[in-house]
Amino acid sequence: MNTKILIVEDQFIEADNLRGILRGAGYIVCKIARSVPEALQIIEEEKPSLVLVDIYLKGPLTGIDLAKTLRERHIAFVYLSANSNKQTLDAAKATRPYGFLVKPFREKDVLVMLDVAWYLHRQDHGLSEPSKDISKNTKAADFREIIGESDCMKEVMKNVHIVGGSDISVLILGESGTGKELIARSIHQLSERKQKPFVAVNCAALPANLIESELFGHEKGSFTGASEKRIGKFEQGNQGTVFLDEIGELPLDLQAKLLRVLQEKEIEPIGGKTKKIDVRIVAATNRNLEEEVAAGKFRLDLYYRINIFPILLPPLRERKDDIVALAKHFVNIYALKEKKEIDGIADHVIQSMLNYNWPGNIRELENAMARAVLLTNGPIVNSLTLSGSNKKTETAGNGRIKSLVDNERDHILYALEQCGWKIYGEDGAAALLELHPSTLNSRIKKLGIEKKYAKNNSL
Structure with a gap:
């Protein structure tokens, strides 16, 4: 294995342990750097292919400072970290590393992370197809x-x-x-x-x-x-x-x-x-x-x-090209269950699906097609009931755009209606909305949702 790796870590025991793992796997390991200036000097001298860099190092400069230079020089890098706050995490992620290795290091995690990081780096630069290990x-x-x-x-x-x-x-x-x-x-x-x-x-x-x-x-x-x-x-x-x-x-x-x-x-x-x-x-x-x-x-x-x-x-709204194929897939499944012969979906129904924002994503599409199949008497799905709660052009009936609170109320009401106002269990509204039942109950109470509200407000 010709891949040369630089370890930038100011804790000797951890760096030495990591060096042992890498050498045992056949990697070439550069001298260990304890600070950013040392790392930059070794990079010039030994030209590593990949760098494992701790975030906190000796001196005023951090691994994040070094990572910016590595990115500019197109050198792959992975962060080493024990723990840090969200601000540090955000700064580290902004440098677009190929991964994080968490201390204490385990041999299997290290070697797999290196395989993934090296593959992603080569793919970014159009250098290779998937390796045998990764694929x-x-x-x-x-x-x-x-x-x-x-x-x-x-x-x-x-x-x-x-x-x-x-x-x-x-x-x-x-x-x-x-x-x-x-x-x-x-x-x-x-x-x-x-x-x-x-x-x-x-x-x-x-x-x-x-x-x-x-x-x-x-x-x-x-x-x-x-x-x-x-x-x-x-x-x-x-x-x-x-x-x-x-x-x-x-x-x-x-x-x-x-x-x-x-x-x-x-x-x-x-x-x-x-x-x-x-x-x-x-x-x-x-x-x-x-x-x-x-x-x-x-x-x-x-x-x-x-x-x-x-x-x-x-989300489904970002994969419009897949909506029709998914819809036909669900029609086939539910037509078989209902023992119906349904050959397709009407053009105007397809257009409605493409215009809809699908707040419930694929699960909502599946439920919609299940209902459509149930209500279809001929060979073509000719109608489709949508909640409309998250359409971009949805209005409150007086020309104004609905507020987020109104949309949330409509969406929860729609789920409750579909589940017969059942909240708990696998077929309850909480499961449909992927919420904890207590969370859903809290939202229902806060939004003032009651059965009479559903009767007086069309969805």
Whole structure:
């Protein structure tokens, strides 16, 4: 391996440990730099291909200052970090690194991160196709359920292929209803864990008093009501993948225990002994986790751990080219379920779909097509009911643009009507809106929503 790496780290023990990992993997390691001036001198002398740079260094200059120079010289770099505040994180991200490595370093994480970083850097400069290490197993996956040929979805699938064959943590970002779990399953299918369990957990739907038991399990008699032993989600997913949807909803104390799973590869069931566990974590959220970090609601060290390779899913309004294909896909599915022969969708219905803003994204489109199929008596879908709550041209009936509060009220009302005013459960409005039931109840109360309101106000 001819790749030459420079380590810029002022803590000798950590730098020496990292040097040992790199040399053991066959990398050429430059002299270790403890400050930005030392790093710049070594760069001139030894011409490294990639730099691992700590944010806080000896002297007045930081790793972020060095990163700006590296970017100008087209040298790939990855940040080394133990922890920092949101302001520092924002400044670091602005330099567009190829990743973050979190202390303490684990050999497998380091080597996979380097593979990903080096590949992304070469792709940025048009230097290579995917390496065998990054793209392995990609031909084995079946992506028939992922519908979309738009440029933004092609970019998503490129990233899925890049990270699928590795074992690093992935964070899927996107609005509710964009298909984050489907992407998570695709990542699992591309991995060497594909024959092992895929366990999906909706963190927002777990009752606050049962989250720890659901995730980590408990022993019989460990607390009041624990009449039998429970195997937690992480143990169920051992050797496979655990998908943590809406990870931003996890309480802080559970975030600390999740960090332990990521760092130490072990869990501790309630009332039980510590157990070693081998799972890959794929997380997802519709929240801005950096804002949650700034507000003290999400641990920055956990954010670093799960944000090694983020994948951003675009909202449906940004992938108009995929709407018709998705709609036809759902029509075929629900026509089969309803035992109806439906050949297509009328042009005016297609135009309505293309003009609509789809605030509920793919989930809303699927629900709309399910209703349309149910109401269709002929071979063509001729009508489509849309909430209209987020159309760009939506007005309040008197020519003025609706306020955000009015739009939110309409959107919640629409979801409640679709669920028969049921809030809880898998078929309730909270699940449809991807909100915790208590959060939805709070919004309903604040917006003054009542059944009589729905009768007097058309959606």
